[in-house]
Structure formats: structure tokens, C-alpha cells
Amino acid sequence: MPEGKPKRPPLKPGPDGIVRLSGGNPQIAKGYGNDIVKKYIAAMPGWQREVGETLDAIIERTVLGVEKAVKWNTPFYGVERDIWFVSYHCMSKYVKVAFHNGAQLHPMPPGKSKQERVRYLDIYETDTIDQDQFADWVRQASLLPGEKM
Template sequence: MPPENDGDVLSRRGAMPKKGMLSMTSRESGKPEVHKLATPTGAHPDVAFTLPETMTGRVSPAKTAVGDKPVFAYIASLPQPQRGIGEAVDALAAKTLPELHRSVKWGMSYYGVGDGWCFCCGAFASHVKVMFINGAALEPVPPVTPVGMGKTTRGVELESLDDIDERQIADWMKQVASVPGVGGKKR
């Protein structure tokens, strides 16, 4: 998937990336792509930090694996503030849903109870998305309709720890865990 064109992206083959940009070849088209480099909080502005692949709009290289360890490794691989947000969402999920199980699927952390998946959490360049499967049935309905996640998936975008409304997100977690998740049987 090509990056958004904001005027800084190269438009022709063979051009050198501007300062603060990363050039790479697209796996799909074989054409060069350019992605902005992020500067971690507190880092010197002339020192570029390469975003993990998951945050450039592509699927993360994190391998599909079931269990706590792969999810903790995925979260630990993220730069700040995304890592802190991911850790807070994970901790809230563990506190809210005692029978929680975790997995890495499609380059994101997935959470479920019973034998189905209820919601997922994925990091992007400027935010972390928490997406509730069957979220259109939640009260109130979460505000974000993620692209490519299904017609009933809804979620929230969190840019900082201050954006986490623990009461509301925990309520959505409880609601979504009370109905069958993806891949699960009716409860």
C-alpha cells in the first residue's frame, strides 16, 4: 500500500529521498516507495528513527503466534508513545477480562475470551488503534470505522496515554466479550 501523498513523497523512479525520508522498494509493485522517518520523543531532530514496518501502513513483520509472549514482544518492539499506549491497553484488557487470551495475527495484537477473538490493537505512525470486532453493536458505538476490517468493526484511535478513557474502553471490552467473537462458538 503506497504511503499518503503529502507532497514529500517521491514521484519518479530513481530519485533520492529527502532528508528525513526512507526509501524502500515495494514488494507488490517493485517500484520505489518513500516513507517518513519518525524522531523519537527526546531524540535529536537530526537523528532519524525508522518506524517498524507495522507503522508504515504495511502489515507488521511480527509472526502469527498464540500466547502472551508474542504479544508482549510485539508491544515491546514499538517506539514511544505507541509502546506506552499498547502496554496500557494490554494491562486494561488483562484487568477487565480475567479469562483473557492473546495472540499476534496480521501484525497486530488480538485479544479474546472463550474460543473467539473480541478486539485487536495495532500501532501506526501517529496513533494506536483499538478495534472491536462486532463493535457496531456496542453502546455507545466507538467512533472510528477502520478501513479493511469488516463492516461491523469499530474502534478508537489513541495518540497519547491521555486519550485512553479507561472506563469507556473497559466497558466496550466487557460488552464485546459477552458475544461470540471471530472464530468462536456462540456463548
């Protein structure tokens, strides 16, 4: 029998029944629509749930009829199916928001990426979300070509 990497034991659900990946990110089966994104948000740990609710509400009211999905345990938002302009993901100490064409936003979100076009906004527990600025970035991003994923 060939030697290889030992298999990692399967992750077990926590007391709330949710499997959490590294950084506490909830493991949610991929799917499309509002319900699957709401399921992801409900499974976000602790204070991050409120951040997810806030981001989702801002995106919904800024881009009427926004398309939603969860892929790779991450909520995605777009103006057409499978073409996304923003997503977010739970990390250990913050929520990482990715603007897929963020380098074209004015002002640019502060976080740099290895990918030239992507910009990040990291939201920590003690941060206050500048809802007007976030809504403006969402509006701008929704008018740019999205990322096909």
C-alpha cells in the same frame, strides 16, 4: 523472462533489531499467548508502547483468562482461541483499536469501518485514554460472538 512488478527489497531491522512495517508497526512472528503479545508491545515505537501496555492491562483485568495472540503483526484478544473481540495496530500517528463487533457496543466506539460490524478507536499521542469507557467496551465486546480469524 516475463516482466512483472519489481520485487521489493527485504525490510531491514532498525537499531533496536526490530523490523518495522509501514507506520512503524513492529513485525512480530505470529504466535499465541501472553509472551508473544508482550514481545509485540515491547517493540511498539515510542509513546505507542505505553498505549499498548495500558490497553493490555485493561483487557487482562477486565476479561480474566483472556486468550491472546499476534497474527498479521497485530495483537488479538478473545475468550477462546482464534475467536477475537478486539485487536490493535500501530499506525504512523496513532494506535488503531478494532472492536470486531463494535457496532453492538453502547455507546459505539467513534470510528466507522467499511465493515458494518467493526468500530474503531484511534488513540493519538496527546489523547488520554478513558480507561473506564475502554474497560466497559472490552467487557461488552467479550460477551458478544467474536470474529473467527
